[in-house]
Amino acid sequence: MLNTASAQVPEPIRVVVAGPNGRMGRAMMEGLPQQSGLHVVGGLSRKDDDEAIAAVLAAADVIVDFTHPATSPALLERALDAGVRPVIGTSGLAEEVLELVDGKAREQGIGAVWAPHFRLAAVLMIRFAGIAARYLDHVEIIEAHHSTKADAPSGVARTMARMMRDVRGSDFVDPTVEKETLDGVRGGVHGGVRVHSIRVPDIVGWHEVMFSGDQEQLTIRHHETGRESYVPAVAAAVQKTMAPGVIGLVRGYDAVIGLAD
Incomplete structure (x- = not known):
């Protein structure tokens, strides 16, 4: 009799959304759970205390950040220190912040994605x-x-x-x-x-x-014409951060989808 053991189904990527009540955050909270292979484990807002942030990050593989350039850097640094891979769409981040993300991701041996646009x-x-x-x-x-x-x-x-x-x-x-x-x-x-x-x-x-x-x-x-179409692109970026051999910051959605030179 043949052994017909079923193939093992990979675990979904656990995603936390920063700023879940913002314009983009709401779109991510509603749309990402519909994407294959992703599981949204929660959101992080500015009112969350250190204990709540630590608990959510401990349950996540990737953090999706479309927040504010004044608050994003500290959260990204904390996420990276916890081994959580960032997908960053926050506009207005300084080059020094992106270099910090790249350096910390390399220290952790994990991937990260930043793009000025996910379209x-x-x-x-x-x-x-x-x-x-x-x-x-x-x-x-x-x-x-x-x-x-x-x-x-x-x-x-x-x-x-x-x-x-x-x-x-x-x-x-x-x-x-x-x-x-x-x-x-x-x-x-x-x-x-x-x-x-x-x-x-x-x-x-x-x-x-x-x-x-x-x-x-x-x-x-x-x-x-709408924010919903960002969702599949962000999902692709989430998958990119988890891909074998991706270490450090991937810059641009073109690099995510293989259009980069």
């Missing part, structure tokens, strides 16, 4: 902008988000401005305005890339990159 079309927008930056001399970025967003410009806009300047290898042409009748009307600037931020209620977000060359223009626009 496939946003990844493609950034890649297309990188191609155009090699050939066109003028560029400006306009981005719009809800009025309670903590940072400006968005992490995506900041990432694109830096990336385009690096790809080009020199500053873009940034025409001088002879007279600005309103301070700051030309927005912020990095390497000749002008960035303009719009903040109004009841908008999820969009980014527009406007290039100009010799009597021609190119516009690349990405428009978000």
Whole structure:
């Protein structure tokens, strides 16, 4: 008689969500339990005391963080010290924080993921902008988000401005305005890339990159219509942190899905 013992089913990845009552936190709490192979064990909010935080982290493999740049670093450090892998979507984190996450993850021998955006079309927008930056001399970025967003410009806009300047290898042409009748009307600037931020209620977000060359223009626009579609992308990032051989910080959703150079 044949031995028909069933194959062992892998244990689900235990996930804790930071900021479960925020805009993104609610989407994660509702959506991640529906993703195959994941089990949400709880949420962490600012009102939780040290004992409660320790208990939740002890029951988790991965922490998903879409919170605030002022509070996120301390929580990420605590999670890493507990051996919990972070998936980070918090906007506005300083480079020093990302380097700290990378270093601590390597010390622990575990993976981590940070991305300025967990959207496939946003990844493609950034890649297309990188191609155009090699050939066109003028560029400006306009981005719009809800009025309670903590940072400006968005992490995506900041990432694109830096990336385009690096790809080009020199500053873009940034025409001088002879007279600005309103301070700051030309927005912020990095390497000749002008960035303009719009903040109004009841908008999820969009980014527009406007290039100009010799009597021609190119516009690349990405428009978000809801937060629910972040869930599968974040689930893929959670899986990435647990993949064999992934140690340290993986930067960008493109790297998660294998589009990174």
